[in-house]
Amino acid sequence: MTVRTINSAPVNEAATSEARELMAFLVERYGKGMLSGQQDYSNLNWINENTGRKPAVIGFDLMEYSPSRTERGAVSQEIRDAIAWHQQGGIVTLCWHWNAPTDLIDEPGKEWWRGFYTNATTYDLASALANPESEEYRLLIRDIDVIAFHLQELKDAGVPVLFRPLHEAEGGWFWWGAKGPEPAIQLYRLLYDRLVHEHKLHNLIWVWNSEKTEWYPGDDVVDIVSVDVYPEAGDHSPLAARYANLRELVKDNKIIALAENGSIPDPEQMKEQDVHWSWFCTWTGRFLRDGTHNDVAFLKKVYNSEEVITLDQLPKWSWL
Numbered sequence: 523m524t525v526r527t528i529n530s531a532p533v534n535e536a537a538t539s540e541a542r543e544l545m546a547f548l549v550e551r552y553g554k555g556m557l558s559g560q561q562d563y564s565n566l567n568w569i570n571e572n573t574g575r576k577p578a579v580i581g582f583d584l585m586e587y588s589p590s591r592t593e594r595g596a597v598s599q600e601i602r603d604a605i606a607w608h609q610q611g612g613i614v615t616l617c618w619h620w621n622a623p624t625d626l627i628d629e630p631g632k633e634w635w636r637g638f639y640t641n642a643t644t645y646d647l648a649s650a651l652a653n654p655e656s657e658e659y660r661l662l663i664r665d666i667d668v669i670a671f672h673l674q675e676l677k678d679a680g681v682p683v684l685f686r687p688l689h690e691a692e693g694g695w696f697w698w699g700a701k702g703p704e705p706a707i708q709l710y711r712l713l714y715d716r717l718v719h720e721h722k723l724h725n726l727i728w729v730w731n732s733e734k735t736e737w738y739p740g741d742d743v744v745d746i747v748s749v750d751v752y753p754e755a756g757d758h759s760p761l762a763a764r765y766a767n768l769r770e771l772v773k774d775n776k777i778i779a780l781a782e783n784g785s786i787p788d789p790e791q792m793k794e795q796d797v798h799w800s801w802f803c804t805w806t807g808r809f810l811r812d813g814t815h816n817d818v819a820f821l822k823k824v825y826n827s828e829e830v831i832t833l834d835q836l837p838k839w840s841w842l
Contacts, residue, residue, distance in 0.1 A: 528552065528775060532745050536724045540682040540841060544613065545727055545745065547837060552777050552800055556789060557613070557831045558824065559803030561782070563603040565810055572818050573825035576833035579613045579684075580604075581782075581803045585638070587672050588621035589665055594634055601675050608681040611836055615684035615729070615781070615803065618669065622697050623661035640700040648701040651708050666713060670721040677725040680841050686729040686781055687713055690750055692737045703737045714743045731781055733767040746800065747772050750782035755814040758788040760797040784809040786816055789829035 530549040532541055551557070559579030560569060570576050585591065586598035604614045621634075622643035628634040636642040650658035676683055691699035691706040699706050710730070717723045730744040738744070747768050751761050761780065768778045780787070780799040787802065809815045816824075824830055 528777060532727055533742060534718050534724055534726070534728075536718075536722075537727075538677070538680075538682065538725045540680055540839075541725050541727055543840060544682040544684075548746070548777055548800055551831065553798045555829055555831045556792065556799050557801035559613075559615070559801045560806075560810065561803055562806035563600075563607060565806060566607075568811070569821070569825070573822045575825040577612075577825075578831050578833050578836055579615055579801050579803055580607050581615045581617065582607075583617050583619055584669055584672065585619035585621065587669060588618075588637075589661075589668050590621045590623060590626060590637055591635065596635075601672050604676060604683075605679045605681060608676075608679065608841075610833070611839060611842055612833055613684065613801075613836070614676070614681055615686060615801075617686045617689050617781075620665065620687075620696075620698065623665050624658065638696055640695055640697050643697050645697055646701065647698060647709060648705040651705055651712075662709075663716070666716050667721075670717055670723060673717065673723050673726065674721065677723055680725075682725050682727060684729050684746070685726040686731050686748065689731040689781065692732045692734050703734075706737060707739045710739045711743055714739075729779065729781065733764065733771055735771060738771060741772070741775070744772075744776065746777045746779055748779040748781035751780060752782075752784035752805075752809075755785060755812075756817075757785050758791065758820065760787045760792040760795050761799075762795045762797050765797045765799065784815045786820070786824050789824060789827045793829055 528549050530546040532545050557578040560577040561581035563580050582600045582604045586596040608614055619638040621637035622645035625645040626634045626637045626643050632642040650662050688698045688710050694700055698709055727745045729746045729748050731748050733749050749764050751764055777800045780802045782805050783802050786804055804810050
């Protein structure tokens with residue numbers, strides 16, 4: 523693997539000892555093995571039964587904590603499950619399918635629970651950010667503060683978090699990316715500033731999720747860069763071009779992760795092509811269990827590969 527100079531310290535100088543310990547481990551292991559990951563805690567036993575192993579990383583979603591969902595009756599146990607996973611020695615990564623703060627269309631095909639999609643809301647991020655005295659901006663801040671409460675629960679439990687907000691912004695299919703890169707970057711930096719400096723959430727490791735230069739919010743607020751890739755079912759290529767894009771984006775100075783995937787890249791092909799994803803995280807549902815994206819034989823091969831790190835191979839963390 524090409525020699526790289528990656529700082530093992532998080533960008534947040536006040537990062538907790540747990541966050542520093544996790545970041546140092548990720549940097550030390552980068553290029554020496556890929557961490558196995560799976561979205562949705564409920565998949566844990568299925569993977570263990572079918573591979574004999576457990577993933578090192580589990581992905582959780584803050585979606586149901588969005589105020590425009592909870593006011594319509596949504597409930598979640600994601601934080602409770604994330605703490606339980608942490609107590610088993612696992613690594614927690616969080617995304618947030620952020621239901622728009624207001625202006626949900628709520629019509630057939632555009633139901634309120636699809637409110638993180640651009641086509642299910644008329645919420646205008648650019649307008650909200652340009653008018654900090656507006657109700658739209660106030661609700662934006664309200665949402666961030668509500669999520670901060672739940673992130674504080676994780677901090678109180680000593681959980682370091684690979685936090686990946688505003689994912690897939692460049693796609694435009696989520697409202698936070700619908701108005702282009704400038705508002706998305708502004709919102710990401712607002713999130714960072716409010717969560718780190720206002721709420722003192724120093725347990726977060728910040729994961730950016732785009733490979734395009736014009737969308738990048740800056741080295742000072744990003745610990746890890748990542749991309750979400752869903753190849754054709756059964757395509758286990760190492761995604762070398764996407765990896766190269768991210769290497770170029772950060773000039774080899776940051777860890778690179780495959781934050782979401784359908785078919786898992788083949789660890790042997792990755793090694794041959796000098797592709798080194800820090801972790802993969804297979805999406806839930808059909809991507810794991812339909813037998814076409816990742817059949818059981820391939821899953822067993824991946825989870826038992828010498829190139830892949832599973833739960834039992836993680837270090838004995840100081841918090842255990």
